[in-house]
Amino acid sequence: MAKRADASAGTPATVALTRARVDFTAHSYDHDPRAAAYGLEAAEQLGLDPDRVFKTLLASVDGTLAVGIVPVAMQLDLKALAAVLGGKRAEMADPAVAERKTGYVVGGISPVGQKTPLPTVLDESAILHETIYVSGGRRGLDLELAPDDLIAVTGGRYGALARRR
Template identity: 60%
Template structure:
């Protein structure tokens, strides 16, 4: 990964944030196949990296009113979000997956391209602890067919994420 900020910005809110914060990152673009439903595994295969290094951004509903009702979970694409672990990490009894339309409105991104970075409305964020085992991780850059490679510490800092074991 280059130590310089990327000069080939795609102009998404995520890349704009990374450029503004002078965070080193690498853009990985690929042609998205509209027939594919597992966007994360498609990205891992297209980029040619282990799926354990590619992270998906999921939103859960806490059932609470207001902005605290949605929380972001960032987990590897080869694993599932553990809703019980997510609830425990949040100090709640339970959480459930957010409606995709609600997730799109909240983040400003489309499902399959929801970036954890520069979402329209900031939500509390939990990053799966497995991310810290890698020098770099890959997350959506803001649309299908675009992933960004960056250090997990930068991802954690920019999303103000708490780290917890939230996948299985």
């Protein structure tokens, strides 16, 4: 997979992936500010199976922020995230805290290139796909990369995190 030269795609995520020499492709789409579900919008706009498009969610696990990455059509199982990270309790992080800690806006939070590196868990369903899509650091930009490369660049791990709505 070749990196797509797209000057408008220069985000901390693309910079971090380039520095780490991770192979990725940037995919831009026209973001509708009225969209209620950013991840599902990305899947629809890019013509992708929602099981290949993953959303990045921040949660507090026993008071420590962590990242859970799950398919956009599914929900993050907070108990499962806590268990994978050796914690007892998890709750979704306040959006303002998520933005401050990652350096990204809600709906554009990438698991890569965050201001503060956080414990990261990618749902194990990602291994079913050669490549997956995650936010590229702004609304209207997704990055396609191999799940193992995402784990490597974030220092993350796999876990069973997703549940159907």
